[in-house]
Amino acid sequence: MNFKINLPGGMDLDATCFCGQAFRWEKSGDTFVGIVNGDIVNCKMDGDTLIVSAENENEEFWHNYFGAQLDYSALKTLFCTDKALEPCVKYAPGIRVLRQPFYETLCSFIISQNNNIPRIKGIISRLCEAYGKPLLNGNFAFPSAKDMAGLTVEDLAPLRSGFRAKYLLDAAKKVASGEVCEEKLLQLSNEDARKLLCTIFGVGPKVADCVLLYSLGRVDVIPMDVHMKRAMQERFPNGLTQDVAPYGGIAQQYIFHHTRTGK
C-alpha cells in the first residue's frame, strides 16, 4: 500500500535514518528501506511530502513514527534563535526524531551501551535473524519480548553482544510479563517512567532516556551520552534556553549529529 504524508518542514531521510536514533534502515538508490513492526517499509521524499510504501496501512502509525504532528519548520526557527544551536540545526536541518516501537527501542539502546553504531547495527541484525519472524527477501522482524523471554545467554551467544546479553533477557522477561509495558509507561511522568525502566537489569538513566525520547514521545528528554556531555559543556555552558527546553530532545538530535559527524 502506497500513501503520502505531509511533513511540515520536510525531512532528510539520510540524516534522519543514520543519525544514531534508528538501526534498521538501509539506503537503496534514492529509496530508504526500513524494517518497522514486522513490515518492510520503502520511503522516498517528494518535496515536503513523504511517500511511504508499506503493508501496514495504518496511516496514524506512520504519522506518529515520522513525527508528522510536529511543525519542524517552526521548531527550527525557534532553535535558531539560540546562536549556539543554530550551526547544529543548519548542519543537517532535515533531521526528525522518530517515534519507534517500544520493545525494539528498549533492546536497541540496551545494546548501545559502551558500543559504537556499526556494531550496534550488527548485533541487532543478528538478533533479528536468529529470533525474529522471517519476512520477504531475507529480512527479519525484530523479535517480540515473548520471542525472547525463554532464551538463555547461551542462546544469545551468536549475537556477540558481550555483557549485554543478560540485560536483553531481563528486559524480555519484564516486558513479556507486563511488569514493564508501554501502556503503563505512557501514563507516567518522565521521572516515574524513568524509574520503572530502570528496574530492568542493565537499564540506567541514559538508556531509559533514549526509550522516553525515541519511543514514548517525550521530546523534552535529553539522553546524555559522552558526546552530549562534552558538547553541552563546550557549547552550552548555561544549558538550553527556556523556550527550547520543551523540545530539548529534538535539539539534542541536531547537537549529537553535529558533534559526531561535523568538523
Place this chain on the structure above:
DNA sequence: AGCCAGGGTCTGC
C-alpha cells in the same frame, strides 16, 4: 598495544 564506542553494575569509601 592501547583507546574508544549513544553505559551500567558493583564495591568501597
Place this chain on the structure above:
DNA sequence: GCAGACCATGGC
C-alpha cells in the same frame, strides 16, 4: 552520594 574497577567485542 560518588569515584574506580570491571564488564565483551571490534575497529582504528
